[in-house]
Amino acid sequence: MSSKLAKIEKRTAYLLILPSVFLVFSIILFPIFSNIWISFKNVELKDLRIPEPRAKKLVKSINDNLNQIKVIYKLRNSSLTQEITNVKFKDKYSDNIEPISLNNKCQFKSNLLKCELGNWPKKYRENLEIVFKSTNNQEISKKELKSYKPKLSGKSQNILLTYEFTLNNFKKVIKDKAFIDLLSTTFYYTFFGTIGAIVFGILAAQMVNQKFFGRTFMRSVLLFPYVAPVVALAYTWELLLDPTSGTLNNLLINYQIIDGPINLLGQKYVTLNILGFDVKLRLALTTVIIFEIWRYFPLAFLFILARLQAVPKELYEAADVDGANPIQKFLNITLPQILAVISILFMIRFIWNFNKFEDIFLLTGGASGTRTLPINVYQQGFSIGDIGMGSAVSIVIVVFLLIFMFIYFKLLGKRADEN
């Protein structure tokens, strides 16, 4: 009895999860695996269009002879790069007409014209002309003939499904002189973006954890940058930072803080003089990181605030009795309490910032030293049009991702053990 129940339970469970598993498998897991496949192939954007045999039908009358009519099919191979094999042609005709003569490729049977057109090389063009006559001596309606559309089919090699593989994509990715620069930019962006977001998150959470007028409103406001669409925010920032008519530059010039406008998003390096040393700072990258911090510190804030509110009040009261000052309270009570949250947060944000695409793409498009790995995927795949290269770069991302995930789950497991 119970085993029967268990069986029913099992069957129900599979029934319930199957749609989700199927969808996630086909849209997320399958693409990740096909990424590996594509990365070993030499595919370009223009190869993705499947070659199609096409025909344009023209109907012409012949020298006032109303009982006869000429049909011309303009045939062509839509692809400029690939051959189509075994092309078959099919067209329907109205009753009471038949062709006068046919070449050996075609047949006419029960109002159907069928042709075997063989193999078409790339860029192939041909005209097929057939003259029809009426069998019952009535006028042939051109309109009716035109209303039927010919159907063509053919086999073409789908470049994605061949078994030709190459290592060239990976060789190109790794041998590229800019690869080291690409990696260092990505890590620089990821690391400082993450750290910055967490630091500001802690500050904001500490503030909002105190009682003041308008506290709930403040909490909503702090989440605005995360909730609002990135497109709108990125373009607003772009206008704000614009060197000629942007608000920020004009304000700074107005207060005589800087002499001339600074192109914060378009300048790769800026030389700063700190204590007599010239320090080269990557300006555009720093600006992008500041945007990143601005947009994602709310998340860190939310996490840390939730944890802070769970810290028992007695701890602070005890510290007050002991005469601890605010800094000691923060370092010895608050920080240890939120440390676990921070480490988890750091890993998650690190993984996500590592893959962040939209923010940089919308702000700089990857120019002036802000090209990270995800931006490179887009540029290789869609700007240059080399799908294989783009895939290879995303495989590099996946490899890093797997390493980060391994560390993250180790950390998570360790934390679970401690609890």
Add this chain to the structure above:
Amino acid sequence: MKIKNIFTYCFISSLFLFSLICIWKILVTLQGIELINFNFNKLFTFGIVLCTINLLIGKKFNLNIKIILLALLFSIFDYFISTNLPIWYSFGIFLISLFFFNNIKNYDKNFLSKNHSSQKLFFNFLTLFGITLFSFVILFPFYMMLVTSFKTQALLLLNPLDFSINFAQGLPELFKSYFIVFKDYNFGRYMLTSTIVSLGTVIITLIFAIPAAYAVARLNFFGKNFLSTSILIIYLFPAIVLVIPLYTIFSQLGLRNSIEGLLIVYTATTLPVAIYMLQGYFKSIPKELEEAGIIDGQNWLGIIFKIILPLSLPAISSVALYVFMIAWNEFLFSLMFLDRPNTFTLSRAIQFLNVGAETPRQYLMAGSVVVTLPILIIFVYFEKYLVSGLTAGSVKG
């Protein structure tokens, strides 16, 4: 000890007053009023003087009269050192200094002789200062977005610092950018597409996720643990590694430039988090209720519809709002999949506006307001649900 405390008190509070005044002055400058210096030296010194006076007076007479007097003194001083400024500017200064002196009214000699008083002071001001600064930094871009949409390109290029809105020109003239964005740039259509896509994603995701989450939370089956861990792992894979294969597959299947294609991808990418969030909540529902349902002869469909769903409405609303937000804000897939204007979503349309021709910036900003406002209104209105959704789902972002 005492001297040090008094010194830090004067220094920090005057600095805080000055920074508040600075933010006010920046806002005033942005109304097109010429104001080229902050008068740091004079205002800071006078601030220190007033703070010392406040300390000396202490609680000797009515605190309200004291703060009004001090604030008046400060604003009159500011009025004399700055020239040609409108009266509302000085009134603003008066209100800010009133707020400031109200905050420090309780400090007197006794307070400063207590332990750690200088640190406490410092942190009090840091909180106040932090709140003002954070609000300013966060709200400023939103303010700029809104104001720019009410101005014209010519005026903005003439004086980029003049954000004042001319209300005298009448409403049709004021909202001109919005009319143009909806009429000439077809934003009504894009908005409809975005709404359909987002709502569609929410509905389909819930239809898929609720049964799956129920199975993971309640039923026993082979591979359950594997499934629940892989949900999290799958969730961590970003869109950028899916985009090339999906692009190639969708081009060959002819699913690009279609709302259906977008719906499939959005649903698949939000499903893991929806299942993850819902199963956590389902687990917290007492099992006895379902057992009672089984005794009453309900099958699993009845249990889900009659017992689980009514009980977990808050969790479902959080998931729905979170998924709606993700779908509404999504950019990468809509950039990749849509290149015909008749299928654009709002995000894609704004990007198209910016890249395409030299679009005047007030139209760009009007478009940005159109895409931002609905989501912010939903957020503020349903904050409780969305915040819990964000906390649970914020491993992604």
